[in-house]
Amino acid sequence: MPSPKKASAPAPKPPRPAAKKQPAKVGGVTMDVCLRVDSPKIREMEKKAAHRRGFKWALGLIAIICFFVLVKITVQEAILKNPQFELQDVAVQTRGPLSVEKIVRATLLTRGENLLTINMRALHTRLRQLPPVKDVAIERDFDAGLMTLRITQRQPVAWLDCPRLGMIAGRPEVGHLLDHEAVPFPCETVTETLAALPVIRYAALAQKTAGTAIQDLQLTSALKLLRELEERFEKGQPQVRSLDIQTPYSMLATFADKSVITFGVDDLDVQLARLDRIRLEARQRRWEIGTLNLLARQNVPITFRQPPDLAGLQPESPVPVTLSKTTSAR
Template sequence: MVLRANVMSPRIFWFDFRRALVSGLRWILLASLALAGVGALWLGFERGLLKNDEFRLRELTMNDNAALSEARLLQVTGIDLDGSVFDCNPREIREKLMSLPEVQSARVSRSFPGSLAIEITARQPVLWVACQEEGRLARDPASGLLVDRDGLLFPCTAAMWEEAEGLPVIELEKEPFPLEAGMKVEHESFLRGMRLLAEARSASPEADEWIDTIRQYKGWGSQLVTRGGTVATFGHRDLKRQMNDFLTACEHAAGTGRKIATIELVGRRNIPVTFQIEGQAPPAPEPPREIAPTRPVSDLQKLLER
């Protein structure tokens, strides 16, 4: 048997209290010293790196591309031209660039002591998409949308206009979902228009020069409108044969000094054709709105050296 007795007196209590107080003060002192050390290290890091003029952003380069101007780059990424190269996170900058529908790929690299290089690949437009019901006008840089080979919609930038203004247009009816930049068009009328355009490009390398608009027609066919005003009606099947018949008819009419006004190519025989009346102007497509000429933004290097 073990007998334990706890004896407490004012003197013993004061002794225990003083020992606990000294121990607590010792830990507080150690914690304060640790915090002071961390603060000193951070202050040294900030002064030695973040605010060191040697690591100031001195060189910012971007390759020539049709997606972003230099001013737009700064607006989208928020790069501080007066800041440090440590403020430029390559991954964050790339994510912001890739969020733009007109950018297909982006590469950002940082080099010390003060360089940042950005390489951008813009999407390549192959045609316009128009929808009157949604206010998406053909060949309109403000409201129109371009499409790349993957069917992805993106806006027309000022640098793209010269290349894009002459591209064909696929005119759509009201879509189940609003047409917005960044979405992929998978509507059946669009896919049918793409198949007809692909057949025309396959049969004629100059197709983009003479095709103006392709549109859905009465649910069972598509109409192709040329820049000369010819309206050709195609069925959804047997496109290769119909396209060959169309090109042959146009070539024959040109050989006789005439221009086709309308032609229906669904049937294999007795293809209905009407001709344009001499002196009568063909129905020209609505001209695009004017766009301000592309003006180079101030050079990035000059901005950095201001």
């Protein structure tokens, strides 16, 4: 039988070559060598190349300038000087004490002005600076050359009278009106409608700025009372003619039927409910109220211009009882 072969041993790896040793530097000098070649011919060529580059830059700059000039001329001729965009008229839609003429003057617009160049934000600001103006809406109609102004004016509900601050009710220029938000604004012209408004007299008013709401508790309460009394007037009660803020806690209301009623600044709802009951009783019994003080919570003092009919209200007089004398029994 053949004998088994022995496993052959792995072949030995060849030895790595030894690294070459670099010779040690003993010393040396490093020098920068400029390899640029300079000659008259080369300088002449470089000068011509620089001239060509400058010519190209100048030509490009001239082309850009000509382009912008052309655009400017086109814009001026096609838009700015185009009669289609000229302002022909100003239409004002508003309702209130401020006249249309004064609104137009405040715009500072001129006929023939270009509609595209009008600063709409500045125009809006100028109109909002008018004290009677509450809101502004502006529209431009390029086809008709029309500027439409929709002005929302503050609606006056009363005159504010304070001679100490130069506010006199019912007079133009010095008279000031109030809206429901307690914003005062001067009255330009007194019409019949404005002359019929009630007057709020407030001698102790500290400040007033036209077009700015007055932050005052007594004045706010007076406006609330005025609104409630106007609603009752529409239901048949006498109309209020004036409110006089006498003290920090009381107001005096004068009505068209010559009645004078004192209200407190607080708890107006309770006082108005009592007033409604008294007015109803007075109407049923034909009483003519002279004065009424609703500050009192009990035993409300009230006077009448004519002797009132109190039938059925006064207690019946007691029946007199006569005691007979009796003799004592003996």
